[in-house]
Amino acid sequence: MIRPMTIEDVRFFNEVRNECSKWLHDPLTHTYEEALSWFKNAENPFFIYELEGDKIGYFRTSRWGEGSCFVGMDIHED
Numbered sequence: 762m763i764r765p766m767t768i769e770d771v772r773f774f775n776e777v778r779n780e781c782s783k784w785l786h787d788p789l790t791h792t793y794e795e796a797l798s799w800f801k802n803a804e805n806p807f808f809i810y811e812l813e814g815d816k817i818g819y820f821r822t823s824r825w826g827e828g829s830c831f832v833g834m835d836i837h838e839d
Contacts, residue, residue, distance in 0.1 A: 766807040766819060771800050773816050773837075774807070781835040810836075 766774060775796035782788050791799070810818045818836035 762811045763808050763820075764811065766800075766809050768797070768800060770809050770816070770819075771797050773809075774800075774819055777818060777835050777837050780838050785835075 772793055775791060775793055778785075778796070779790040782790050805821065805823045807819055807821045809816055810820070816837070818834060820832055820834040823831045823833075
């Protein structure tokens with residue numbers, strides 16, 4: 762299942778994002794508080810992947826409405 766990310770997903774998102782940081786354009790890791798602040802101000806939608814009720818990853822989108830849309834995806838290491 763794919764669904765919009767909610768504030769309750771921020772801890773999971775931050776864990777996965779930090780796990781994947783070495784492959785991202787921004788290799789910095791972030792605290793939960795930093796991720797929570799980011800989420801409250803995020804402009805582009807993020808979505809959570811669930812499989813049989815378990816969160817397995819997320820994907821992000823950017824540049825909506827500019828004639829294109831970029832999509833990136835990160836999956837939990839487990």
